Amino acid sequence: xxxxxxxxxxxxxxxxxxxxxxxxxxxxxxxxxxxxxxxxxxxxxxxxxxxxxxxxxxxxxxxxxxxxxxxxxxxxxxxxxxxxxxxxxxxxxxxxxxxxxxxxxxxxxxxxxxxxxxxxxxxxxxxxxxxxxxxxxxxxxxxxxxxxxxxxxxxxxxxxxxxxxxxxxxxxxxxxxxxxxxxxxxxxxxxxxxxxxxxxxxxxxxxxxxxxxxxxxxxxxxxxxxxxxxxxxxxxxxxxxxxxxxxxxxxxxxxxxxxxxxxxxxxxxxxxxxxxxxxxxxxxxxxxxxxxxxxxxxxxxxxxxxxxxxxxxxxxxxxxxxxxxxxxxxxxxxxxxxxxxxxxxxxxxxxxxxxxxxxxxxxxxxxxxxxxxxxxxxxxxxxxxxxxxxxxxxxxxxxxxxxxxxxxxxxxxxxxxxxxxxxxxxxxxx
Amino acid sequence: xxxxxxxxxxxxxxxxxxxxxxxxxxxxxxxxxxxxxxxxxxxxxxxxxxxxxxxxxxxxxxxxxxxxxxxxxxxxxxxxxxxxxxxxxxxxxxxxxxxxxxxxxxxxxxxxxxxxxxxxxxxxxxxxxxxxxxxxxxxxxxxxxxxxxxxxxxxxxxxxxxxxxxxxxxxxxxxxxxxxxxxxxxxxxxxxxxxxxxxxxxxxxxxxxxxxxxxxxxxxxxxxxxxxxxxxxxxxxxxxxxxxxxxxxxxxxxxxxxxxxxxxxxxxxxxxxxxxxxxxxxxxxxxxxxxxxxxxxxxxxxxxxx
Numbered sequence: 001x002x003x004x005x006x007x008x009x010x011x012x013x014x015x016x017x018x019x020x021x022x023x024x025x026x027x028x029x030x031x032x033x034x035x036x037x038x039x040x041x042x043x044x045x046x047x048x049x050x051x052x053x054x055x056x057x058x059x060x061x062x063x064x065x066x067x068x069x070x071x072x073x074x075x076x077x078x079x080x081x082x083x084x085x086x087x088x089x090x091x092x093x094x095x096x097x098x099x100x101x102x103x104x105x106x107x108x109x110x111x112x113x114x115x116x117x118x119x120x121x122x123x124x125x126x127x128x129x130x131x132x133x134x135x136x137x138x139x140x141x142x143x144x145x146x147x148x149x150x151x152x153x154x155x156x157x158x159x160x161x162x163x164x165x166x167x168x169x170x171x172x173x174x175x176x177x178x179x180x181x182x183x184x185x186x187x188x189x190x191x192x193x194x195x196x197x198x199x200x201x202x203x204x205x206x207x208x209x210x211x212x213x214x215x216x217x218x219x220x221x222x223x224x225x226x227x228x229x230x231x232x233x234x235x236x237x238x239x240x241x242x243x244x245x246x247x248x249x250x251x252x253x254x255x256x257x258x259x260x261x262x263x264x265x266x267x268x269x270x271x272x273x274x275x276x277x278x279x280x281x282x283x284x285x286x287x288x289x290x291x292x293x294x295x296x297x298x299x300x301x302x303x304x305x306x307x308x309x310x311x312x313x314x315x316x317x318x319x320x321x322x323x324x325x326x327x328x329x330x331x332x333x334x335x336x337x338x339x340x341x342x343x344x345x346x347x348x349x350x351x352x353x354x355x356x357x358x359x360x361x362x363x364x365x366x367x368x369x370x371x372x373x374x375x376x377x378x379x380x381x382x383x384x385x386x387x388x389x390x391x392x393x394x395x396x397x398x399x400x401x402x403x404x405x406x407x408x409x410x411x412x413x414x415x416x417x418x419x420x421x422x423x424x425x426x427x428x429x430x
Numbered sequence: 431x432x433x434x435x436x437x438x439x440x441x442x443x444x445x446x447x448x449x450x451x452x453x454x455x456x457x458x459x460x461x462x463x464x465x466x467x468x469x470x471x472x473x474x475x476x477x478x479x480x481x482x483x484x485x486x487x488x489x490x491x492x493x494x495x496x497x498x499x500x501x502x503x504x505x506x507x508x509x510x511x512x513x514x515x516x517x518x519x520x521x522x523x524x525x526x527x528x529x530x531x532x533x534x535x536x537x538x539x540x541x542x543x544x545x546x547x548x549x550x551x552x553x554x555x556x557x558x559x560x561x562x563x564x565x566x567x568x569x570x571x572x573x574x575x576x577x578x579x580x581x582x583x584x585x586x587x588x589x590x591x592x593x594x595x596x597x598x599x600x601x602x603x604x605x606x607x608x609x610x611x612x613x614x615x616x617x618x619x620x621x622x623x624x625x626x627x628x629x630x631x632x633x634x635x636x637x638x639x640x641x642x643x644x645x646x647x648x649x650x651x652x653x654x655x656x657x658x659x660x661x662x663x664x665x666x667x668x669x670x671x672x673x674x675x676x677x678x679x680x681x682x683x684x685x686x687x688x689x690x691x692x693x694x695x696x697x698x699x700x701x702x703x704x705x706x707x708x709x710x711x712x713x714x715x716x717x718x719x720x721x722x723x724x725x726x727x728x729x730x731x732x733x734x735x736x
Contacts, residue, residue, distance in 0.1 A: 075682075079702055086488040105705070109487035192575075200686040249574040250595025252686040262575060389486065392703045396683065403686045 039326045041069045041094040044077050046313060047279065048150045049096070051343040052334055059333050065326050085111045085318065092318040093327040096149070099137035099314050103145060104389045106316075112145040113317040118328050119144050125332055126354075133382040134351035137311040146316035147335045148351040150276070153376040154209040154307035154384070155369070157263065157271045157281050160294045162188060170296045174213070174238060177270065177299045181246050184269045194242045195259045195268035198251035198406050200399030201392070205384040206272050207402055208308050211235045213301030218386040218398065218422070225426055227398045228419035233412050235301070240405020252403050263293075272298060276312065278369055279347055295368045297375060309380020311351055349373060390425045397421040473718075480711035488707060499712035509688065509696055510713065514720075516601060517692040521669040524608045525662060531609070532616025532661070537646075539617070540624045557614040565678025568607045569594060594679050597689040604690055607675055612668070616661055623657025624650070663728050670721060673698070693717045 043049040049071050056067055072080060077096075084092055085106075097106060106112050119127040127135070134148035156177075158170065162184050171177040185193035197203040211217065216231035226232060243251045248262055260280055262268045264287035273281075275295075284290040298307040315334065317327045333339065340350040345364040355361035356377075362370055386394040397418045404414035449456055480499055482492045503510050539550060556564070571578045572593035580590045593603045627650065635645045651658075673694045676684060682699045684691030691699075693713065701710035 082702055082705065088489055105486060109490065111487070198686070199681075201683065249590065250592050252597065253595035253600075253680070258573075265576060267575060390704065392705075399686075 038066045038068050039093050039323055039330055040091060041067055041330060042077070042080070042092050043069065043071045043096040043315075044098075044313065045071055045073050046096075046150065046348075047276070047346065048313060048343060048348045051346045051348055054346075055339065055342065059330065062333070063326075063329055065329065067330065081106075081111075085109070085320070088320045090318075090320045090322050093321040093323045094315055094330050095318055096313055096315050097146065099146065099148070099311050100383055100385055100387070101391055103138055103140060103314075104387070104391070107140040107143065107145050108389055111319055113319050113321070113324060113327075114143045114145065115147070115317070115328070115331075116142065116144045118332075119147070122332065125336060129337070129354050130351050131311075131353055131377075133309070134311040137382065138314045138316070146314035147331050148311040148314045149335060150313040151310065151349045151351050152274045152276045152312040153309040153373055153380055154206065154272060154298050155275050155278075155372050155376075156296045156298055157273055157277075158294050158296060159266075159269045159289070159292050161289070161292045162191075162269050163294075170294070171299050174299050174301045178242065181242060181270055185246050188269070191267045191269060192246060192248045192262065193269045194246040195248055195254075195262055195271045196239065196243055196251070196273075197256055197259060198243055198247070198254050198403065200252075200403045201395045202255040202399075203402050204386075204395045204399045205274070205308065207235070207239055207399070208381070208384040209272065209298045209306065210239045210301065212306035212308070212381050213298060213303055214238065215301070215303035218394075219426070223426070225419045225423035227401065227422060228412070228415040231302075233401075233415050236401045236405045236411050236415060238301075240402050240411065243406045244408055247406070252406050263287075264290075274312070275349065275369065275373060278366075282366075295366075295372055297372050305379065307376050307380050308382075308384035309376045310382060310384050386422065388426060389429055394422055394425050397425065476711045477715055479707055480715045482708045484707040484711075485709075486705050492708075495708070499709050500716070502709060503712045503716055509691070510693075512688065513684075513691050513693045513696040516690065517670060517694075520601065520605055520608070520672065520692060521666055523602075523605050524612070524669050525666050527605075527609050528613045528616045528665060529658075529662060531613045532620055533658075535613070535617045536620035536624055539621055553617060554614050556611045557618075559611070561611070561674035562678045564607065564611055565675040568603075568675075569679045572603060597685060597687045600680065600685060600689045604675060604679060607679075608669065608672060611675070612665065616665060619657055619661040619664075620654070623654050623661075626657075627653050659728070663725070666724065667721060670724070693720075 043052065053069055053071070056069060059065070060067060081092075081095065081097075081102075095112075097103070119125075130148055131151070134151065135144075138144060138146040138148060163170065163180070166180070166183050166187055168180050168183060171180045181193040197206050208218075211232055214231050214235040216229050216235050217226060220226040220229070248254070248259075248267070250258075256273060256277060259268065259271055260273070260277060263271050263281065264283075266287070266289040278295065280286065281293045282290045287293075298305050315331055317324055317331070321327055337352060337354060340352045341355045341358065341361050344350045344355055344361050347364065349365070350356075350361075356374070365373070385391060386398060388394055400418050401411050401414040405411045455462075481494055481496060483495045483498075484492045535553065539546070539553075572595070574580060574590060574592050574595050577593070579593055583589070583591060592599050594600050631649050631653065632645055635649045640648070671694055672692065676690050676692060676695055677698070680690045680695075682695070682703045684695045688696075694717070697710050697713040697717065700706050700713060704710075
C-alpha cells in the first residue's frame with residue numbers, strides 16, 4: 001500500500017510536469033540588468049551581428065554606454081521573444097528581427113516602439129537613403145517599427161567545373177536549366193544534378209522565386225489566396241519535379257544546412273538559395289570545391305526572371321524597454337552610412353542606396369554575386385513568403401504542394417487543399 | 431522554569447505545543463509551497479488559458495470562449511488525433527522493446543563476472559548523453575547520402591534507406607534511437623530489483639526440479655513484479671512525453687508530413703510557432719488528462735492484483 005502511494009505520487013508529479021513544461025518557460029528570468037545603464041542588444045546569428053560585435057568597442061568609447069550583446073540562433077531567438085515579450089520584460093532593449101516574418105505580428109502585439117519621429121529627426125543619418133522596399137518592410141500603416149540592416153536575394157549556385165565539362169553555358173531559362181540538369185545527371189550519375197530545400201516551411205522562401213517567375217503569386221489582385229492557380233501549380237511541379245528526379249534522397253526533410261552541406265561535399269550541381277549563404281558556399285575551410293562555385297540569376301520562366309529581393313533583417317526597440325533613448329543611439333550608430341559601408345565591405349549586403357552607388361561599397365563583393373544582386377534590385381519582388389500575421393501557419397499550408405510534387409503525388413489536388421487552408425488564415429485576419 | 435520569565439516561556443511553550451500539534455504541516459510546508467509554486471500555479475494558468483482565445487500576445491485582450499478550444503482540439507482529425515496515434519505507437523513500441531531488452535540484459539548482468547563494472551559502465555553510457563546531442567549525432571549517422579548507416583548497409587550489399595528523412599521510416603528510426611538511449615534505465619531498475627530478491631525460493635524451485643524457464647516464469651518474475659511495474663510506469667510516462675530527440679531531429683511540426691509529430695511536439699508548435707496559446711493549452715490539458723488516465727488504470731489494476 002505504501003509503495004503504491006509513493007508510486008502514485010511520483011507518477012502524478014511526473015505527469016504534471018508534462019503540462020508544466022511549457023508554462024514553466026515563462027518563469028525563467030535571466031539576471032539581466034534592464035533599467036540600469038547597460039544596454040541589452042539581442043541579435044540573430046548572422047554575419048551582420050558578427051560585424052557589429054567587432055565594431056562595438058567604437059560605440060562604447062564614443063557614447064560611454066555599456067552594451068551587453070547576445071547572439072542567438074533563429075529558433076532560440078523566436079522563443080526568447082515569445083517568452084520575454086509576452087511577459088512584458090524590460091530585459092531586452094534592441095532587438096533584431098525578420099521583417100517579413102515578424103513585423104506584422106510584433107507590431108500587432110505592440111511589442112515594438114514606434115520610431116517614426118526618430119528616423120526623420122536626423123537629416124545626416126538620412127532615412128530616405130534606405131531603399132524604398134527596405135523602408136516599407138518595417139512600416140505598418142504610418143508607423144516605422146524598425147530600421148533595416150541586411151538585404152538578401154535569390155540566386156542560383158552552380159558548379160562551374162561540371163558545367164564546363166558538359167560544354168554548357170549558365171542556363172538562362174527554366175527550360176535550359178532542366179536540360180542542363182539532365183545532361184549533368186547523365187554525365188555524373190553519382191552526384192545530384194539539382195538540390196533545393198524540400199522541408200515544407202523552409203522551402204517556401206526559395207520556392208517563391210519560381211512561383212513569381214512562372215507568373216504566379218501567393219494572392220491574386222483581390223487579395224484572395226492563389227496558390228492553386230495554373231501558374232502556381234506549374235511552379236510547384238517544376239521545382240518539385242527537379243528535386244524528385246535529380247535531388248538527393250530525403251529532400252522533403254531538408255533545410256539549407258543539409259543541402260549546403262551536400263554542395264560543400266561536391267555532391268550537388270545546381271542549388272537555388274539566398275545570397276546570404278554565399279560565404280558558406282565558397283568557404284574553402286568547409287569545402288574542397290569552394291573555388292568551383294559560381295553564382296547566377298534565377299532563370300527566366302514564362303514570366304521572366306522574378307527572384308525575391310528582400311530585407312531579411314532589421315533592428316527595433318522593445319516597447320517594454322526602459323532604455324529607449326540609448327537603444328535609439330545604438331540603432332543610429334549601427335545603421336549609419338559609415339557602418340553600413342563598413343559592414344558591406346565585410347560581405348553583408350546592406351539596405352542603403354548611397355553605399356551601393358559607392359565603388360567602395362561594391363568592390364569587396366565578388367563580380368558574379370554583385371551583378372546578380374544589382375540586377376535583382378531592379379527586377380526583384382519585395383517578399384519571399386505570404387504576407388500576413390499568421391505567416392508560420394501560412395508557410396506550412398503553401399509549402400505542402402511542393403512536398404507533394406517531390407513525392408510524385410497529385411499537385412493540383414494538394415494545391416487546392418493548400419489554397420483553402422491559406423484562404424482560411426487570410427479570412428481570420430480581415 | 432523560573433518565576434521571572436513565566437510570561438515569556440508561557441508564550442514559548444504554547445508555540446511549541448502548537449508546533450508540536452501541527453508538526454505534520456510544518457515539516458511538509460516547504461515541500462507543499464514548492465509543489466504549489468512549480469506545479470499548481472503553472473498548471474492552473476495553463477487550464478485558465480485553455481478556456482480563452484489567447485493568441486499572438488498574452489498582453490493583448492484575452493476573452494473567455496468556454497470549451498471552444500477543446501472542441502477544436504478533439505475534432506481535429508488532421509493534426510491532433512494522428513499525433514495522439516503516433517504518441518501511443520511510440521510509447522507502446524519503445525517500452526515493450528526496452529522492457530524485453532532490459533530484462534534480458536539485467537538477467538545477464540545479475541551474476542557477478544569478470545569485468546562486470548566495465549560492462550555496466552559501458553551499458554549506462556547512452557543514458558548520460560545529452561538528448562539534443564544524441565539527436566544531432568543520429569541525424570548525421572542516418573543522413574541518407576553521406577551518413578554512416580547507409581554506408582554500413584552498402585558494405586553488406588544492401589540498398590540505401592531513407593531513415594529519419596523518409597516520412598515512412600522516420601518514426602520507427604527515432605523509436606530505435608529512444609530504445610538505444612533508454613534501455614539502460616530499464617536495466618538499472620530491473621537489476622536493482624533482481625539483486626534485492628532472496629535466493630531461497632529460487633533454490634527451492636531448483637531442488638524441486640524446475641527448469642530455468644520455469645524458475646524465471648514462476649519464481650523470479652512474480653517476485654520482481656513491483657520493480658517491473660515501477661519501471662514500466664515511469665518509462666511509459668517519460669516516453670509519452672518524449673520531446674527532445676524528436677525536436678532535435680525533425681524540428682517543430684515533426685517533418686514535412688508531420689510524420690513524427692507527437693502531442694508534445696504539436697502543442698509546442700501551436701504555442702511557439704503559431705502563437706495560439708489558448709489552443710496549445712487545451713492540447714496540453716487533454717494530454718495531461720490522458721496521462722492521468724494511464725496512471726489511474728495502472729493503479730487500479732495493481733489494487734486488484736494485490
